[in-house]
Amino acid sequence: LAIARLSDDFFRRESARIVSQLVSAFGPSHLQLAEDVAQEAMLKALRTWPLSGMPENPGGWLAQTAKNLALDTLRRDQLLKRKQIDMFGSVHRWSAPVHERDLDHVGEQVEDSMLRMMFVCCHPAVPEHSRPVLALKTLCGFGTREVALALFSSEAAIAKRLTRAKEALAEADVPAELPLGEGLDDRLDAVLTTLYLLFNEGYKATGEQLIKADLCAEAIRLARLLVGMPFGDVPRAHALLALILFNAARLSSRTADDGRMLLLRDQDRSLWNRQMIEEGQRHLARSACGTKLDAYHLQAAIAATHCSAESFETTNWAQIVQLYDLLVSLEPTAITRLNRAVARGMQEGPEAGLAELSQLETANALQNYYLFHAAKAEFHSMLGETEQARSAWQRALESVPSGPERSFIESHLTKIS
Amino acid sequence: MYNSPMAVPTNKTQEFLFLMRGAQWGGGLSPQEAQNGLDAMMNWVEDLRQQGHLTAGQPLSFEGILVSADRQGTLMDGPFVETKEAVGGYLIVRAESLEQARAFAAQCPVLKYGLFIEVRPIIPQCSIASELTGELLYPQV
Numbered sequence: 001l002a003i004a005r006l007s008d009d010f011f012r013r014e015s016a017r018i019v020s021q022l023v024s025a026f027g028p029s030h031l032q033l034a035e036d037v038a039q040e041a042m043l044k045a046l047r048t049w050p051l052s053g054m055p056e057n058p059g060g061w062l063a064q065t066a067k068n069l070a071l072d073t074l075r076r077d078q079l080l081k082r083k084q085i086d087m088f089g090s091v092h093r094w095s096a097p098v099h100e101r102d103l104d105h106v107g108e109q110v111e112d113s114m115l116r117m118m119f120v121c122c123h124p125a126v127p128e129h130s131r132p133v134l135a136l137k138t139l140c141g142f143g144t145r146e147v148a149l150a151l152f153s154s155e156a157a158i159a160k161r162l163t164r165a166k167e168a169l170a171e172a173d174v175p176a177e178l179p180l181g182e183g184l185d186d187r188l189d190a191v192l193t194t195l196y197l198l199f200n201e202g203y204k205a206t207g208e209q210l211i212k213a214d215l216c217a218e219a220i221r222l223a224r225l226l227v228g229m230p231f232g233d234v235p236r237a238h239a240l241l242a243l244i245l246f247n248a249a250r251l252s253s254r255t256a257d258d259g260r261m262l263l264l265r266d267q268d269r270s271l272w273n274r275q276m277i278e279e280g281q282r283h284l285a286r287s288a289c290g291t292k293l294d295a296y297h298l299q300a301a302i303a304a305t306h307c308s309a310e311s312f313e314t315t316n317w318a319q320i321v322q323l324y325d326l327l328v329s330l331e332p333t334a335i336t337r338l339n340r341a342v343a344r345g346m347q348e349g350p351e352a353g354l355a356e357l358s359q360l361e362t363a364n365a366l367q368n369y370y371l372f373h374a375a376k377a378e379f380h381s382m383l384g385e386t387e388q389a390r391s392a393w394q395r396a397l398e399s400v401p402s403g404p405e406r407s408f409i410e411s412h413l414t415k416i417s
Numbered sequence: 418m419y420n421s422p423m424a425v426p427t428n429k430t431q432e433f434l435f436l437m438r439g440a441q442w443g444g445g446l447s448p449q450e451a452q453n454g455l456d457a458m459m460n461w462v463e464d465l466r467q468q469g470h471l472t473a474g475q476p477l478s479f480e481g482i483l484v485s486a487d488r489q490g491t492l493m494d495g496p497f498v499e500t501k502e503a504v505g506g507y508l509i510v511r512a513e514s515l516e517q518a519r520a521f522a523a524q525c526p527v528l529k530y531g532l533f534i535e536v537r538p539i540i541p542q543c544s545i546a547s548e549l550t551g552e553l554l555y556p557q558v
Contacts, residue, residue: 006455011448043443046451046527048476050458051437051506143447 006058009141009214011042014059016141018066020117023138026070028120028174031138031166033073034066041066114139115191115222121165122190125172130165131190132197137162140198140215149401150197152335152365184231191226192240192296195219199244203251204405216248227283238287239296245280246303249273260411261404265312277307298327317347334363342375350379370400374409381416390416430511432472432539433518440479440503442531457526465510465521476506505532509539 007013015038022034041062055061121135133151136142137158142150148158202215223241226232253267284300302323309315324340337360345353357376366372377392393413400406443454465471512518515538522534 006452009452011452011455015448042448042451043446046443046446046455046458047437047505047532049455050462051474051476051508054459141448143449 006054009212010058011045012141012143013214014062015039015042016139017059018063020114020139021063022066022070023117023120026074028123028169030070030074031169033070035138037066037069037073038062040069114218115225118191118194118222119184119187120174121169122187122194123169123172123174124186125174126165126168127161128190130161130168131187132194133158133161134165134169135190135194136197136201140194140201140218142201146201150201152369188231188234188237192237195223195226195244196240196296198222199247203247213251216244216251220244220248235287235290235292236294236296238283239294239300242280242284242287243296243300243303245276245283246300246307249276249280249307255404259404261408264306269311272307280304280307293326293330295327295331298323298330302327315346317343321347334360334365335369337363338366338369338372338375345375345379350382353379354383368399370396370398370405370409372396373399377412386416429513431513431541433510433512433515434535434537434539435508435510435518435522436504436535436537437506437508437532438502438504438535439532440505442505442533443527444531446530454527454530461524461526462508465508470511470521472509472511474506474508477504479503479505 015035018038018041019031019034022037023031026034044065045058045062049055049058117139118135121139122131126134133147136147136150137144144155144158144162147153148155151158196219199216199219202212202217202219220241223237223244227237227241249272250267252273253269253271254262256262280300281304284304287297287300302320305316305320305323320343321340324336324343328336328340338357341353341356341360344356354376357372357379360366360372373392373396377389377396380386380389380392390413393409393416397406397409397413400409443451446454462471462474510518510521512521515536518536518538522536525532525534528534
């Protein structure tokens with residue numbers, strides 16, 4: 001007898017969905033409440049489903065339970081305070097039982113409210129650096145650790161930013177309704193950053209799986225939605241969508257049949273999704289207007305260069321290095337320079353790559369970044385310098401999180417010894 | 418409710434009531450931990466069922482009342498059970514001995530999250546008495 005099994009990310013995805021739904025209904029100042037009841041509903045499921053069997057619609061069950069818990073709390077608060085008259089309206093609306101028909105449409109409603117809530121989380125009252133943190137943590141179901149890894153920060157720092165962001169939202173008493181048109185311009189960049197990080201997390205997942213397809217698909221869906229709206233139809237948003245599409249087109253070729261991770265060099269290019277690449281090219285073309293060159297433009301152009309190469313050997317590395325030069329002048333971060341060093345190594349040879357990497361030796365951000373050490377290891381291997389390669393792989397292994405990327409590095413170490 | 422067609426009651430087995438206690442168990446779990454806990458817990462119950470040990474099971478709502486009377490006979494009610502120990506549900510498990518029932522309960526994968534299980538033998542009805550009652554209530558034609 002097979003028992004019903006939930007997908008691996010079920011709770012995390014459903015909690016995120018519930019939080020964004022409740023916050024759209026009750027307003028961002030109730031973010032904490034929404035998170036608390038989402039958690040409580042999840043625990044209630046944990047405590048009852050094993051004894052009663054799985055409900056037919058687990059997602060609907062969770063949503064309804066969280067909603068009831070939220071309403072209970074709000075009613076209790078109302079009795080205590082007898083204020084916040086506007087709340088009565090929302091409580092009323094939400095008091096109606098969730099019908100089967102509504103549940104069918106929950107997906108659609110959330111799809112819409114997801115993007116809306118991203119704009120709410122990126123409200124100007126929230127400190128700039130905290131906006132994507134808030135959105136990723138509360139709306140996209142990221143753990144503190146995942147956010148920290150995505151932003152090259154520590155868990156403690158992220159937790160602190162999150163607290164500040166929530167306080168700011170509650171203090172400003174931000175309404176769930178969005179201003180129209182121009183009022184959103186100052187939030188767009190933070191929303192784009194959030195989508196970028198959401199896709200990256202799916203693309204280079206920190207968990208056991210290499211690729212979390214649902215995170216990637218969600219980022220694509222939201223980005224497409226965004227460029228279809230008047231305020232999102234701007235060059236840098238098209239560039240971001242193009243970048244995401246180019247990378248997504250290569251997703252299926254990144255893992256071997258046995259789950260191993262494959263490098264660009266070893267990927268079967270016939271598996272690349274031509275349709276996505278074409279869609280990416282259309283958006284890249286549409287991004288080529290206006291007066292401002294954005295980092296997304298350059299990253300999309302780099303990805304496009306990879307996508308248009310027939311084989312790894314015929315990759316136009318000169319063009320890629322040029323694009324990285326521009327990117328470094330725009331964003332002189334250690335990570336960007338690391339990527340340029342790799343591209344230069346491909347164009348001019350491993351010595352050139354190593355020479356540029358050695359200039360980054362003192363960069364703090366890279367000390368514990370496994371890809372920095374992995375790049376060094378690769379170049380040393382290419383030069384036949386086994387000893388240096390081994391110690392670089394060893395350093396990479398010390399800082400890589402568990403999962404397919406770890407096995408990848410381990411397999412290189414075994415090969416060398 | 419689990420209807421267990423696979424349960425094979427024999428003379429040697431006896432039923433036990435598993436009271437799942439600890440209303441707040443699992444507090445503070447991350448979504449991933451909760452998910453793992455749920456999977457493990459579902460497997461534990463399903464294993465018991467497949468091996469014919471599970472007769473029934475049901476969660477209980479915590480919003481109940483406790484009815485009692487004081488010395489003067491005045492009725493009182495209220496949710497007076499300490500939540501730490503409140504019963505969140507039950508299973509009825511068939512086992513050969515209290516020792517075996519204990520072993521089943523000890524395998525529950527979420528004990529570490531604060532759930533605890535009270536195992537109580539259900540006193541079986543005396544077979545002669547039940548035959549007699551059966552005859553009295555449903556006289557054979």
